[in-house]
Amino acid sequence: MSQNDNLDGIKAVLFDFGGVIAEEGFREGLRTLARQQGLDEQSIFEAGMDAVYDSGWVVGWGTEADFWRLMAERTALKGDPDSLRAVILERFRLRPSMLALVDALRRAGYVVGLLSDQTEWLDELDRRYRIYDHFDRLYVSYRLGKGKRDPSLFDDIARDLNLAPQEILFIDDSPGNVAQARRQGWRALLFQGEADLRRRLREMGIPSS
Known part of the structure; x- marks a missing residue:
């Protein structure tokens, strides 16, 4: 046996x-960024969840640049992508x-x-x-x-x-x-x-x- x-x-x-x-670094990182910039936390998180799929990044046919481009188009989140990603990664x-x-x-x-x-x-x-x-x-x-x-x-x-x-x-x-x-x-x-x-x-x- x-x-x-x-x-x-x-x-x-x-x-x-x-x-x-x-x-959950992705959620907490986006919410942190929203707070830092005076934006609605839940809206930024939901936009991020949509963008990571809509860009194809999370399933390998899109890129991180595609993701940040969608975020720039869809939200008021601002900043250099390298700086933004660092905030997210440190929260994993x-x-x-x-x-x-x-x-x-x-x-x-x-x-x-x-x-x-x-x-x-x-x-x-x-x-x-x-x-x-x-x-x-x-x-x-x-x-x-x-x-x-x-x-x-x-x-x-x-x-x-x-x-x-x-x-x-x-x-x-x-x-x-x-x-x-x-x-x-x-x-x-x-x-x-x-x-x-x-x-x-x-x-x-x-x-x-």
């Missing part, structure tokens, strides 16, 4: 990055205890992966913090050409893992992404804090330390 045969059939655990493994603060959880699951025999709608900024963060070393698989939207808004992404990943959908657990802080994963047959948990996550994993029979 393998180590996971009696643990609710889950063989892989995939984590979102911003908002789970790290603080890693949560060491979440990486420790990833490491513990890996030691317990689970395949652990990162599943995130991110641009090449994630590679830049990895060069600083060696994030990728903690994961067996990386599923990042700009590399894959599609993001979590596309339900076929979940089917693609299940095939890549060679697992049935119900053998995969996904952890994300977005209710919409959690619902999308569940519609594709995955198990999924909404991240509402580390203590809550560890409790729910224990209830599923999955070791969290």
Whole structure:
């Protein structure tokens, strides 16, 4: 019997990055910039979320320059793109205890992966913090050409893992992404804090330390 045969059939655990493994730097960075410039925080954040998809940047067919061009056209946000991006990147603060959880699951025999709608900024963060070393698989939207808004992404990943959908657990802080994963047959948990996550994993029979 393998180590996971009696643990609710889950063989892989995939984590979102911003908002789970790290603080949500894109949201907090844009809101910080809005406050600094006297703009509405929620409007700037929503414009940023639309622009990162509408520019194609987050799925790899657009560029960072395309993103900032749309932001300039659609909002009153001003500034040099290098300075603006620095504010955002510094707010992707890693949560060491979440990486420790990833490491513990890996030691317990689970395949652990990162599943995130991110641009090449994630590679830049990895060069600083060696994030990728903690994961067996990386599923990042700009590399894959599609993001979590596309339900076929979940089917693609299940095939890549060679697992049935119900053998995969996904952890994300977005209710919409959690619902999308569940519609594709995955198990999924909404991240509402580390203590809550560890409790729910224990209830599923999955070791969290």
